[in-house]
Every structure is written in C-alpha cells, then in structure tokens.
Amino acid sequence: MTILNPYISFRGDARAAMEFYQQALGGDLQVMTFGDMPGMVEDEAEQKLVMHSMLTTPGGLVLMASDTPAHYEYKAPQGVSVSLSGTDEAEIRAAWDKLSDGATVTQEFGPAPWGDQFGMLTDRFGIDWMFSAGQSQA
Incomplete structure (x- = not known):
C-alpha cells in the first residue's frame, strides 16, 4: 500500500503549528526533536527544533512536519x-x-x-x- 501525505517544512514553528493542528483536527501528535538524535545539528540552540512530527487523526488523516535547521536552505511552501x-x-x-x-x-x-x-x-x-x-x- 502506498500513502501520500502532506509534509510541511517550517523555520522554527513546527511544534507550535502541529500543536495548533492537533487542537483543530484532534488526534495523536508524535514529535521527535533534533536533540533526540545526537549529531543531527551542530548548533546547541537547534536541539529543540522538530526533526519529525506526525499528527494522526481518528479519521485516518496524517499530517507531518519538521523544522529546517539554519544550515539548510529553507523554502517556504509555495503553490501547494x-x-x-x-x-x-x-x-x-x-x-x-x-x-x-x-x-x-x-x-x-x-x-x-x-x-x-x-x-x-x-x-x-x-x-x-x-x-x-x-x-x-x-
């Protein structure tokens, strides 16, 4: 089975956005930070950024998101x-x-x-x- 899910990139707002989406849509939110995976970011200030998050609603909707660390180019969602x-x-x-x-x-x-x-x-x-x-x- 193949599934297509939205995966949204943020620049530091992923946790706040996903918590807002959870309030709006319900469901279970799982969040993994860069600090949960040692060596993923060099800047200590980025340890709390979201490396991966997934909101799964009771109706089966799945929305995923992460933050983009400073050493990666960030492209705001455009045209989607x-x-x-x-x-x-x-x-x-x-x-x-x-x-x-x-x-x-x-x-x-x-x-x-x-x-x-x-x-x-x-x-x-x-x-x-x-x-x-x-x-x-x-």
Missing part, C-alpha cells in the same frame, strides 16, 4: 495547499472554524458553483488550506 475534504459538512466546517483562527481567509467557506461547500485560507503559520464538503467528495 493542504486540502481537507469529505462528505461530513459539520466535520469540515468545524476544522475550518478552528483553523481560521488567526488566518487570512482567501475565500469564505460556503456554497461553491459545483454544489459543495468550499473555502480557502492561509493559516497563522503561512500554510495554505482548502476545505471542501459535499457529495462530490464521496
């Missing part, structure tokens, strides 16, 4: 959105409501021309999200 979709409008709406806290809303969550509910935002960490709920998601 995390998409949350499904047939349960209440569930998608609840995630929208929580993730929109501190976000810049690009398109309010509401009726789309194709009949579903749809919305877009950039969350407080600069990550673009799309939300779609309706029968075309089945």
Whole structure:
C-alpha cells in the first residue's frame, strides 16, 4: 500500500503549528526533536527544533512536519495547499472554524458553483488550506 501525505517544512514553528493542528483536527501528535538524535545539528540552540512530527487523526488523516535547521536552505511552501475534504459538512466546517483562527481567509467557506461547500485560507503559520464538503467528495 502506498500513502501520500502532506509534509510541511517550517523555520522554527513546527511544534507550535502541529500543536495548533492537533487542537483543530484532534488526534495523536508524535514529535521527535533534533536533540533526540545526537549529531543531527551542530548548533546547541537547534536541539529543540522538530526533526519529525506526525499528527494522526481518528479519521485516518496524517499530517507531518519538521523544522529546517539554519544550515539548510529553507523554502517556504509555495503553490501547494493542504486540502481537507469529505462528505461530513459539520466535520469540515468545524476544522475550518478552528483553523481560521488567526488566518487570512482567501475565500469564505460556503456554497461553491459545483454544489459543495468550499473555502480557502492561509493559516497563522503561512500554510495554505482548502476545505471542501459535499457529495462530490464521496
């Protein structure tokens, strides 16, 4: 079985972002720091940065993230959105409501021309999200 999962890179905000996503989406969050793996970073100040994190929700969603240490080039996510979709409008709406806290809303969550509910935002960490709920998601 092959699985495709979003893996988001941050520059020092991975822990805060993943804890925020856990509050919004629920689930189990696992975090491994660079300090947990000796020799991964030379700068003592980077030991607490997230080397790998994984949020697994009760519904089976998996979102992963890490921090990018200073000695690596950091490329902010550009041209990619995390998409949350499904047939349960209440569930998608609840995630929208929580993730929109501190976000810049690009398109309010509401009726789309194709009949579903749809919305877009950039969350407080600069990550673009799309939300779609309706029968075309089945």
